[in-house]
Structure formats: structure tokens, C-alpha cells
Amino acid sequence: MSLVGARVLRKEDPALITGRGQFVDDITPAGTAYMAFANSDIAHGRISGIDTADALAVPGVLAVWTADDVAHLPPTPGVPGLERPLLATDKVRFVGQAIAVVVAETRAAAADAAAAVIADIEPLPANPSIGVALAEGAAPIDENIGANVLFALPIEDPEIEPALEAAPHRISMRLENNRCVPTPIEPEVVLADWGPAGATVWATHQAPHKLRTSLATFFGVPQDTMRVIAPDVGGGFGAKINDVPELYLAPALSRHLRRPVKYTQTRSECMVAMYHGRAQETEMDLGFDDEGNLLALRAHVFQDNGAYADPTGMGLPALTTTMAAGCYKIPKVAVGWTNVLTNATPVAAYRGAGRPEASYNIERMVDLVAAELGMDPLEVRRKNFIQPADFPYATHSEIAVYDSGNYPASLDELLNIMDYEALKAEQEANRNDPTKPLIGIGFSCWLEIAAFGPPGALEGFGHLGSWESGQVRIQPDGSAIIYTGASPHGQGTVTTFAQIASDELGIDFDKISVRHGDTATVVQGIGTMGSRATAVGGESVKQAAARVTENAKLIAAHLLEANPADIEVSGDQFNVAGTPTSSVSWAEVATKSFQNLELPEGVAPGSLEATVHNAPPNFSFPAGAYACVVEIDKITAEIRIRNMYLVDDCGNVINPLLAEGQVHGGVAQGIAQALFEKMQYNEDGQPLTGTLVDYLVPSAADLPDYTSSRTTTPTPNNSLGAKGIGESGSVGSPPAVVNAAVDALRHLGVKHIDMPVTPQKIFDILTGDQGGAQ
Amino acid sequence: MSNPTVEVAVQVNGAPTAATIEARTLLAYYLRDELQMTGTHIGCDTSNCGACTVLLDGDAVKSCTVLAAQANGHEVTTIEGLAADDGTYSPVQEGFRQEHGLQCGYCTPGMIMAATALLAENPDPTRQQIRENLEGNLCRCTGYEMIVNAVRWAAENPEGAA
Numbered sequence: 041m042s043l044v045g046a047r048v049l050r051k052e053d054p055a056l057i058t059g060r061g062q063f064v065d066d067i068t069p070a071g072t073a074y075m076a077f078a079n080s081d082i083a084h085g086r087i088s089g090i091d092t093a094d095a096l097a098v099p100g101v102l103a104v105w106t107a108d109d110v111a112h113l114p115p116t117p118g119v120p121g122l123e124r125p126l127l128a129t130d131k132v133r134f135v136g137q138a139i140a141v142v143v144a145e146t147r148a149a150a151a152d153a154a155a156a157v158i159a160d161i162e163p164l165p166a167n168p169s170i171g172v173a174l175a176e177g178a179a180p181i182d183e184n185i186g187a188n189v190l191f192a193l194p195i196e197d198p199e200i201e202p203a204l205e206a207a208p209h210r211i212s213m214r215l216e217n218n219r220c221v222p223t224p225i226e227p228e229v230v231l232a233d234w235g236p237a238g239a240t241v242w243a244t245h246q247a248p249h250k251l252r253t254s255l256a257t258f259f260g261v262p263q264d265t266m267r268v269i270a271p272d273v274g275g276g277f278g279a280k281i282n283d284v285p286e287l288y289l290a291p292a293l294s295r296h297l298r299r300p301v302k303y304t305q306t307r308s309e310c311m312v313a314m315y316h317g318r319a320q321e322t323e324m325d326l327g328f329d330d331e332g333n334l335l336a337l338r339a340h341v342f343q344d345n346g347a348y349a350d351p352t353g354m355g356l357p358a359l360t361t362t363m364a365a366g367c368y369k370i371p372k373v374a375v376g377w378t379n380v381l382t383n384a385t386p387v388a389a390y391r392g393a394g395r396p397e398a399s400y401n402i403e404r405m406v407d408l409v410a411a412e413l414g415m416d417p418l419e420v421r422r423k424n425f426i427q428p429a430d431f432p433y434a435t436h437s438e439i440a441v442y443d444s445g446n447y448p449a450s451l452d453e454l455l456n457i458m459d460y461e462a463l464k465a466e467q468e469a470n471r472n473d474p475t476k477p478l479i480g481i482g483f484s485c486w487l488e489i490a491a492f493g494p495p496g497a498l499e500g501f502g503h504l505g506s507w508e509s510g511q512v513r514i515q516p517d518g519s520a521i522i523y524t525g526a527s528p529h530g531q532g533t534v535t536t537f538a539q540i541a542s543d544e545l546g547i548d549f550d551k552i553s554v555r556h557g558d559t560a561t562v563v564q565g566i567g568t569m570g571s572r573a574t575a576v577g578g579e580s581v582k583q584a585a586a587r588v589t590e591n592a593k594l595i596a597a598h599l600l601e602a603n604p605a606d607i608e609v610s611g612d613q614f615n616v617a618g619t620p621t622s623s624v625s626w627a628e629v630a631t632k633s634f635q636n637l638e639l640p641e642g643v644a645p646g647s648l649e650a651t652v653h654n655a656p657p658n659f660s661f662p663a664g665a666y667a668c669v670v671e672i673d674k675i676t677a678e679i680r681i682r683n684m685y686l687v688d689d690c691g692n693v694i695n696p697l698l699a700e701g702q703v704h705g706g707v708a709q710g711i712a713q714a715l716f717e718k719m720q721y722n723e724d725g726q727p728l729t730g731t732l733v734d735y736l737v738p739s740a741a742d743l744p745d746y747t748s749s750r751t752t753t754p755t756p757n758n759s760l761g762a763k764g765i766g767e768s769g770s771v772g773s774p775p776a777v778v779n780a781a782v783d784a785l786r787h788l789g790v791k792h793i794d795m796p797v798t799p800q801k802i803f804d805i806l807t808g809d810q811g812g813a814q
Numbered sequence: 815m816s817n818p819t820v821e822v823a824v825q826v827n828g829a830p831t832a833a834t835i836e837a838r839t840l841l842a843y844y845l846r847d848e849l850q851m852t853g854t855h856i857g858c859d860t861s862n863c864g865a866c867t868v869l870l871d872g873d874a875v876k877s878c879t880v881l882a883a884q885a886n887g888h889e890v891t892t893i894e895g896l897a898a899d900d901g902t903y904s905p906v907q908e909g910f911r912q913e914h915g916l917q918c919g920y921c922t923p924g925m926i927m928a929a930t931a932l933l934a935e936n937p938d939p940t941r942q943q944i945r946e947n948l949e950g951n952l953c954r955c956t957g958y959e960m961i962v963n964a965v966r967w968a969a970e971n972p973e974g975a976a
Contacts, residue, residue, distance in 0.1 A: 743959075
């Protein structure tokens with residue numbers, strides 16, 4: 041029975057459900073000392089002095105460092121010329137920025153000492169938003185740059201404005217994509233143990249090899265003396281790829297103190313110190329005709345990058361603009377962007393990383409087209425879809441040649457799993473029934489770019505390559521160890537890769553281990569991000585397993601006195617095709633693979649091992665069709681999701697249980713962005729939503745059950761036919777939810793509501809006191 | 815000036831434990847640092863996320879919101895105490911495994927303990943009741959539906975795995 045495609049329970053679970061997982065804070069080597077930060081509570085200001093005397097006097101304190109103490113070290117790795125200092129030097133630029141770091145014998149003493157650091161900061165006018173940062177006379181955040189623009193790629197295509205002008209209809213919108221806080225339940229944790237032979241750094245991280253390389257470069261030591269281990273990681277969502285000061289300060293302090301140093305971020309810190317996501321405002325101009333054909337699109341993204349340029353954060357608008365046209369054929373597309381500095385937490389990748397923004401923009405605009413023309417929103421979508429025969433489909437962007445897709449089929453399946461006509465009838469009936477809620481039905485035919493990526497894709501973000509590594513090593517008893525450079529944090533990669541390897545090797549699933557995260561034992565790797573683990577890393581494992589199997593067949597053929605071409609393998613046995621009695625076990629083949637006297641001519645001991653660094657030829661483009669049904673209470677303005685209908689097309693699925701789990705998780709974060717979450721600052725750059733009381737990460741009571749289905753359009757990019765699925769839910773769901781909310785209120789003349797669509801906004805609409813939404 | 819200390823004696827998973835600790839020590843840190851029982855996780859400061867949920871005399875509590883001193887003389891059950899001596903999972907643990915009720919596993923111990931307390935009080939909860947009772951336990955990975963499925967599995971299989 042093939043395991044690829046089967047609902048297989050996870051190898052990861054036994055440890056995690058018994059409390060035997062090993063997260064970084066669970067690890068405490070002998071002599072561990074504890075690190076804590078004193079952080080700025082001012083968003084923008086000049087530091088006139090930092091008094092550490094009280095901190096140093098706390099019993100058990102071992103060190104208190106400020107910027108002067110790390111002047112001999114480089115800044116936090118980042119964009120050349122724009123790096124963030126490890127500790128604030130002359131200025132602070134955001135609330136939560138580290139000013140001083142302390143190490144003490146106990147957690148409590150470290151916290152006491154951090155609280156005793158006194159920083160004298162003269163406030164400067166804060167730029168909490170794009171609007172303020174770009175306004176005339178705005179206080180410059182980086183005095184070397186002056187204006188608060190990090191980078192700008194203006195739209196210079198002379199044909200776009202004429203094309204928009206010539207269109208019979210035109211809609212212009214400035215669409216906000218709200219700043220989100222990734223909020224993995226495990227915050228940032230790093231443990232560094234720098235001994236005479238080198239350093240071991242445990243970090244809750246998504247790219248351990250990259251961190252190893254960065255640390256070695258940072259400290260000027262050879263890479264062989266720097267070991268990074270990402271053990272169990274409690275959620276990442278893109279936020280744990282970033283270079284942040286703690287990852288470099290903990291090793292520096294460990295080296296200085298000659299003992300292990302552990303930093304465990306508090307949640308309050310995490311809300312402002314772990315980099316945020318989204319935070320875009322996009323000017324969208326869409327030209328169309330009377331029949332709803334889309335003719336021209338101009339999109340300029342303003343990216344709020346926060347107080348420092350993170351390399352990934354700088355690249356987000358490139359991804360957004362690359363995917364600007366979504367699943368639609370739009371003859372003329374022109375894009376550009378501006379990266380803006382603000383006095384807020386830096387922005388970087390957060391599940392979807394630029395693509396939720398793109399799908400939101402185009403899916404909101406398409407709904408506006410439908411509303412303007414009085415057409416059904418699905419009709420507008422269908423007539424503009426890229427068709428199955430159009431693939432590979434070249435877009436306005438050189439980066440994006442869509443690999444495969446069948447958008448009409450996904451939409452057809454969506455309509456199979458929901459009763460659109462009945463919902464519309466119910467919506468109509470409820471409108472004038474005071475005892476019933478308003479119903480809204482919203483759609484999202486979304487597309488995203490995944491399986492990062494083809495050669496060159498990730499190098500630009502500072503990674504070693506864009507491949508992923510897979511190594512297969514057969515043990516003498518015929519069991520297998522797989523090593524992957526992927527670095528999972530909940531995805532179930534261990535299980536998925538064991539399924540792939542089991543099918544390929546013919547070795548029982550229970551005799552296959554998958555290891556990851558340790559740079560000492562895993563050959564070079566890139567990490568888990570960009571929905572790439574299975575599509576890129578799984579393919580490497582499959583190819584490596586295939587090579588090993590081929591080598592094993594040579595040995596089995598020798599033992600069975602047969603032709604290698606006639607050898608089959610399954611159920612831990614090799615046999616001659618058509619002759620089941622002529623068989624030899626994997627165990628015997630494995631043992632003999634190490635024994636010269638047993639091997640055929642030309643085969644050396646140790647041949648049952650292979651390593652593949654698979655680089656896909658292209659990105660892949662998962663797509664899907666989602667529908668959201670909301671209910672809005674006419675009196676309380678409470679908005680509730682009654683149903684989410686989800687059709688995903690991620691190509692072939694390795695484990696449907698795990699794939700569905702990924703969709704649920706992504707959809708939950710997408711609903712959260714649409715209805716609940718927004719990181720807000722006041723005019724002084726003070727966070728107004730700095731705890732989980734104010735920043736509304738949803739609970740089980742806030743979210744619905746999901747109705748999921750699937751269409752399957754394999755990708756030609758790998759032999760698995762798998763496109764990746766990890767981020768799809770967060771890409772497809774926000775527009776469906778917002779489109780539903782607008783649909784529920786359309787009869788009142790509502791055309792748009794910015795995220796999050798809160799009861800307050802709905803109340804203002806229902807009571808006719810609406811501010812901006814019209 | 816040193817911080818005041820207390821002596822505590824807490825029964826944990828049926829075994830006696832005792833220590834002299836700083837009076838301000840939270841139960842969560844007593845378990846993790848003092849007893850080195852790291853199954854109970856900390857995800858916030860405090861009270862919001864539920865990752866630290868344990869049973870105190872059978873009631874689900876957030877151990878980050880309980881001083882170790884408050885548990886003095888009481889019984890605590892943690893995730894490490896749920897499985898049988900022979901390693902057989904409790905029905906809730908088995909349900910999480912059967913229904914993919916976890917991904918990264920960080921919220922999971924607290925979620926399992928909260929679900930265990932729920933089923934002790936209400937052995938056959940509706941899906942809505944499960945959602946409401948787990949409102950105090952945040953998960954960022956699963957989107958919750960499979961957690962609800964896991965708890966329903968446990969409710970329907972009170973003897974655990976077949």
C-alpha cells in the first residue's frame with residue numbers, strides 16, 4: 041500500500057502529547073546563566089545616558105552590557121548600510137528596541153536587573169505610520185538617509201495611465217493590509233554554550249544552517265566550530281527566520297562569561313520585539329469594460345518596514361506586486377513600491393509574506409468591479425480566469441510563470457460543497473426579518489507563489505541557495521535515517537518524509553527516522569519557509585531514496601543471482617519480479633552492504649547512502665477557491681463566521697490529514713487578520729495592543745468548523761507533483777471574509793470596510809454613523 | 815537585600831516534591847525549573863494563553879497565575895502524569911494523536927490538561943461546549959477544529975485506544 045497520499049498519524053506526536061518535547065527553554069546545561077533585556081518604552085528618541093549601576097548591584101548579576109560594550113562586534117546582520125545595532129546606540133527607533141542586556145544566575149535576578157536599568161531618552165516626534173513618516177517635515181528616523189524612504193521603485197510604464205484612461209470603467213482604491221503580530225505560542229528563545237572547542241547555539245528558528253553561517257561570519261570563526269540546533273520549535277510562521285540581536289548577544293555573552301547563557305523572551309517583549317507582518321497600503325487602479333473584462337491594473341505598494349530594514353521585509357512588496365494580478369488575465373499590469381521607515385517594530389515575513397496582501401488587493405477589487413456593474417462576483421471571476429490550456433502562464437513579472445492550475449475547476453468544486461442559491465435566498469429573506477441576522481457571502485479565488493524556489497530565489501534574501509537537502513542513510517539492520525535541511529515547526533515533515541521514503545525504499549514506515557535542525561549532523565540545508573519543505577525538500581528525499589534503492593538492488597540481485605532490472609522491493613523484502621519465494625530481506629542487504637566479502641564486483645562498502653540538493657526549476661503556484669458566510673447581528677453588530685468553504689489545489693497531497701491541518705491553521709490566521717487582529721500605535725508610537733488582551737489572537741470560541749475539499753492539478757516542477765500548502769489558508773481567507781462582510785451590508789450602500797472588520801465599524805455602519813466606508 | 819523564601823511541599827503526579835524557593839516563584843516555574851518537569855509550557859506573562867494549564871486538586875488552573883506557595887499541601891497533575899504507568903495514553907492524549915489535534919506541540923500540554931478537566935466535568939460535551947471551555951487555551955497552529963475533533967474522539971472513546 042502506498043503511503044504517499046495516505047492519512048498517516050504523526051511520528052512527532054508521542055513526545056509532544058506526553059510533555060517530552062524538547063523546546064529550547066527545556067534545555068538547561070550545567071552552569072546556565074540567564075539573559076534579559078532592558079527595552080525602550082519610547083518609540084523615537086535620543087539616548088542621553090544609560091545608568092546601569094542599580095542593575096549591576098542586583099545580587100547574582102554577572103554582566104550588564106550597553107552599546108559601548110558591544111562596539112567591537114558587528115551590528116545585527118541585515119541590509120548593508122541599514123543594519124540594526126545589537127543594542128541601541130544614540131537613538132531608539134521603536135518601543136521594544138533593546139537598550140541593554142543583562143545576565144544573571146537566575147531568571148528572576150536577570151528580570152530584576154533588567155528592570156533596574158535606567159535610560160535617559162529625550163523623545164523625538166514619532167512616525168507611527170506610513171502617512172506620518174512620509175508627511176512633509178516628518179522627523180527622520182535614520183539621519184543618514186533623511187527622508188523615511190528606504191527604497192522606491194516607481195511605476196514608469198508610460199502605457200498604464202492611457203490604458204486605465206481608455207477603459208470604460210475605472211476603480212481606484214487605497215487598500216490597507218493591517219499590521220499583524222505573528223504570535224507563535226513559543227516566543228523567541230536562544231541558548232548559547234560557547235566552550236573552548238566552539239559554540240553550540242540552540243535557537244527556536246526556521247533556518248538553522250543560515251543562522252550557523254551568520255553566526256560564524258559575525259564572530260569571525262570558522263563554520264566548523266559553530267553548531268546551531270533548532271530542536272522542537274513552537275510555531276514560527278516566518279517570524280523565526282529573522283536575524284535579531286538576541287541570537288548574537290547570547291553567544292557573545294556566553295563566550296565572555298565562559299558559561300551557557302539562555303534568553304527566554306517574555307510575551308510582552310514578543311509582542312513588540314519579534315518582527316511583525318503585513319503592514320502595507322496599496323494604491324490599486326483597475327480598468328474594466330461593461331462586460332466585466334479586466335483591462336488594466338496599476339498597483340503601487342507602500343510597505344511599512346518598521347524601524348529597521350529587514351532583508352525579507354524589504355522584499356515583501358516585490359512578492360505582492362509579482363502576484364498583483366492573481367488568477368486573472370489582465371492585458372496591462374504595471375507595479376511599483378515604496379519601502380517606508382516608521383517608529384514601529386520592524387516588519388518581515390509572516391505566513392504568506394506578501395501574498396496575502398496581493399490576493400486581498402485583487403480579490404477586493406474584483407468584488408468592487410462586480411458591484412459596480414451589478415454582476416455576480418463569480419461571473420466576473422470566471423470570465424477573467426487564466427484557463428487550464430494557458431499554462432505555463434507568463435505574467436507581467438519575470439519571476440512568475442505560473443506552472444499549472446485549473447481555477448474554473450476549483451470554483452466548480454466550491455459550488456459543489458456549498459449551496460450558493462440557498463444562501464442567497466436566505467440572505468434575501470433575512471434582510472427584512474428583524475429576528476434574523478444579516479447574511480453575507482464572500483468569495484476568494486486566490487493564487488499564491490510557493491515552493492521557494494528556483495535557483496536565485498532565496499540567495500537574494502541571504503540564503504546559501506534555493507535547493508533543499510535530503511540525505512538517506514541505511515543502517516546495518518535495514519532501517520533508514522533521513523536527514524533533511526528543512527526545519528519544521530509543526531508541519532509534520534518527519535511523518536511526511538518518512539512516508540515518501542518508505543514508498544521509495546520499500547522499508548516499513550516504523551523503521552524510518554527523519555532528523556532535522558542540527559547543523560552538526562544534517563548536511564547543508566536552507567530551512568522551512570515559503571511553503572517549500574515538501575515540494576523542494578520532499579523531492580530531495582525521494583530522489584536520494586531512489587538512488588539508495590538502485591544501489592541496494594545491485595546487492596540484492598547479487599545475493600539472489602538475478603538481474604538488477606528484475607528486482608522489486610516492498611515490505612522490507614527484495615524479490616525477483618514474479619518469483620516471491622526468491623527474496624532477501626532489507627536487513628540482510630543492508631548488513632552485507634558493509635561487507636566486502638559479500639558484495640558484487642564494483643560495489644564498495646557504504647553504498648547505501650545518498651544526498652540530493654534538489655532545486656526546483658520554478659516556483660509553484662497553489663490556488664483555490666474559498667467562500668465565507670458571515671452573520672451580522674443587526675442590534676449588537678457582532679459579526680460571526682457561520683461557514684468557511686475551502687477548496688485548495690496544492691497539486692498532489694502526501695498526507696491529507698496534515699495538509700488539511702495546514703489549511704485550517706492558515707485560514708485561522710487569515711480570519712484573525714480579517715476580523716480580530718491589528719497592531720495599533722498611538723501618535724507617540726506607543727503600542728495600544730501590546731498584550732494578548734488587546735491584540736486579539738482568536739480562541740476556539742471565535743472560530744468556526746471548516747468545510748474543506750480539494751482539486752488536484754499537479755505541478756510539473758517535481759516528481760511528487762506537490763506545490764506546497766503551508767501558507768495557502770492565510771492567502772485565501774482574508775478576502776473571502778471581508779467580501780462576505782461587505783456583501784452583508786451592501787444593501788446599505790457599503791462598498792468597502794478595512795480590516796479588521798470589527799463590530800465597532802459595523803455598528804457605525806448600521807447606525808448610519810460611518811466615517812469612511814461608503 | 816535578598817528576596818524572601820518559602821518552603822513548599824507539593825504532590826505532583828502522585829509523588830511528593832519539596833523545595834525552598836523564592837516566595838514569588840510561580841507554580842509554572844516551580845514545575846519547570848525546580849522539578850525540571852518541562853512538559854508544562856509558558857507562552858505569555860501571564861494568564862492569557864493557557865499553555866501552562868495543569869490540574870490543581872483536579873481543577874484546571876493556569877500555573878503561571880498560581881504561586882507555588884499556593885500549591886503547598888495540594889496535588890498537581892501535569893501532562894507528564896496523564897499516561898498510565900505502562901505508557902498507555904489517556905483518552906485525551908490518544909484523541910489528540912488520532913485527530914491531529916497538534917502541530918508544533920507547544921500549546922498542547924495545556925490544551926490536553928484543559929480538555930481533561932472538561933471531560934471530567936462533562937463527559938459528552940458538544941462541539942460548541944468544547945470550544946467555549948477551551949477559550950482560555952490559545953493555539954496558533956491548528957485553527958482549533960482538529961482540537962475539537964480530538965476532544966470529541968476522547969468523549970466517544972473513554973477507554974482510550976482500541
